[in-house]
Amino acid sequence: MTTAVLSRPKIDKTWLSQYGVYLAVVLLVLYNIFFTPYFLTWSNLRIQLIQVAPIVIVALGMALVIGTEGIDLSVGSVMALAAALIPLYLGYGVIAAVLVSLLAGVAVGLINGVLVARVGLQPIVATLALFVGGRGLAVVISEGKLKDVRNADLLYLGSGDLLGLPVLVWVAAVLVLAVAFLVRRTVFGRRLLAIGGNRRATELAGLPVTRVLITVYVLCAVLASIAGLLSVARIQSSDASAVGLLIELSAITAVVVGGTPLTGGKVRVLGTVAGALLMQLVIATMIKHDLQPSTTEMVQAVIILIAVYVARERKTR
């Protein structure tokens, strides 16, 4: 038997790229506890979690797509589509409305996936089509109007509580666990990472690359439509021109800050959650300390640059 030597973890670039995001979250929380009044109140923490939940849900799908060396710009438009469809079908009950909006996600995901995997378009171009067209369609569907939503069952999803936590947060947490499980434990997850690592080699190994890729884009779009319908439930109205606006950027930021490389082959699910939390905390902290939104944006930019710098591929021999 060899004796295991427990050495103190060395804090270098590798360590930073793996755990830096968690460290940053902890530091920021500590700062707020000491310097931000009312930070440690239940109502404040609640608001933070509710605000971050949709971003986390969208970022989960984005992380999967980025893991295949792809990107999905259409997530915000998918949210808008889901939001536009909800009031139309609420008359048939919440379940029907939710199913229809999820189906919209499936449809968008199929289009994205087929364009990327079968037609061979570059992901950024393929998803750009629905990034533009999807929201347009959503506005047409909703006739450009803001619609109030008063269905009690749907509103429960957005503002109800379960065991002391908002339902919204429960949904996000369950999805995080599901996606983490998917990536770590399933055949699908491993194939996804293999495609991101070397698509050509994965094809030659006899794996159903096209099918896996299409599924990944469908999952991403379905997650986005869940985020979309939850947003409607939370703000109690559906506005196709505003729901999910620019969320693709927040999601990509969360994924990248969380340590998932854009070059594919690796997905860090918990890192993505931490990335989303970090960005949310940064914004909240700046607002609480009365800094301009423009300053907040610049700080966000610096964080993104640091994350990308730390995650740079180590030069190999």
Added chain:
Amino acid sequence: MSLLHVTEVSKTFPGVRALDRVSFTLRPGEVHALVGENGAGKSTLIKVLTGVYQPDEGELTYQGSPARFGTPMDAQHAGISTIYQEVNLVPLMSVAQNLFLGREPRNALGLVDRKRMEREARELLAGYGVTTDVRRPLGTLALGAQQMVALARAVMIEAKVVIMDEPTSSLEPREVRTLFGVIRDLHARGIGIVYVSHRLDELYEICDAVTILRDGRVVHTGQLAELSRIRLVSLMLGREMTEGATAFSGAATGDGDAPPVLRVRGLNSRHKLHDVSFDVRPGEVVGLGGLLGAGRSETIKAIGGAYHLDSGDVEVDGKDLRKPTTVRAVKAGIAVQPEDRKAEGIIPTLSVRENIALAVLPRLSRLGLVSDARVDEVVTAYMTRLRIKAASPDQAVGDLSGGNQQKVLLARLLATGPKALLLDEPTRGIDVGAKAEVQSLIDELAAEGLGVVLVSSDAEELIEGSDRVVVLRDGVVVGTLTGAEVTTEDLMAAIAGERS
């Protein structure tokens, strides 16, 4: 007088002492072989010479005065050019643009003088035996021709030292002759050449001096003519070797009367393959001979469903594959080891474990959930059997040596339980020890009843490893060597078309 000299150079990477007080001298007009197994420190030494790495200790002297190359550009400007194993030019740019990249001839307006550039490129390349439309994107040329372009580019830059890292690994024999012609010419002009290769024949033909590295240290340096082959190999490996170029047993395997495990009929692919047919019986190793571009890789890929076919049939164990796709081929029991290990074989970001288990995950899981225990069982079995050297199964494959990467790839293929194993250059770019291991593995697998198709540019490997050799030329089967005909002479004759 030395042209380039390093004294007691050391370089340490986290966990590895890549160079340990290495001294090396290159004289003008000398062709100096730099040999050693993978991981011996050759690449690191080259990178120190070319300014990619800064040595931790030791000194560099260039043309009689101390030198220090901060960047590869510094070294290039000083006259040290490098040609790497994998051509590193821009595949989408034209041949001419690649040749003149960064040194484009200008016209009076300061714009690139395209006409002149293309004319000069054509003239220059003719001297290297490359006759092609220099406006074509470089990536559309055969690998050998690309290498020649890289060489022409290196020599153009007023080089005083040219470093060649396995320059012949993707060249066909005719191109090797051209390359050697160029090397002799450089030699006569007093240019120093550092020549890295695993091919002993070439070393003895073209090199004057030799430096042997092992585990980051110089174990021998001197005139090559004074060193016997067997001594050279044993110095490299650090163990005594007996004569015998390959590890193949030479014993014929395969049952001549058994029905073929792989039956290939009438493969046609526009411009590349014309009516290619052959059989492989269980236990038989069928070599595919021919020059670069003869259609050997295309044949293998087409059988594996990874190359477009206009027509043709592939049968495994009597079952027709219909139109082969990669998924269907693997299912039917065909395993293909592609030529380009890095681009088409391994998945560098994943661990050894994931790479080996990749193709058989469904078998090792229940309801889509991967069973770690079952994966470990398979992975451990193959790591032991193929003697894969890795820190642990969790190590990223990208960090392994070429030989071990190749073994990981073979393990992935074998795990699928193939009936026919198609190997495209299985020992290219891997060290001597791993090469021997892969060769004996091929023998062993054939003895177990697998049908093997072997493509190798190494004539010795092809001849000693194969029971039968199907010779291709320009996508057409031009002959089959059987029994006593499986010799290098017969192979050359068949390729050259001088065999009845």
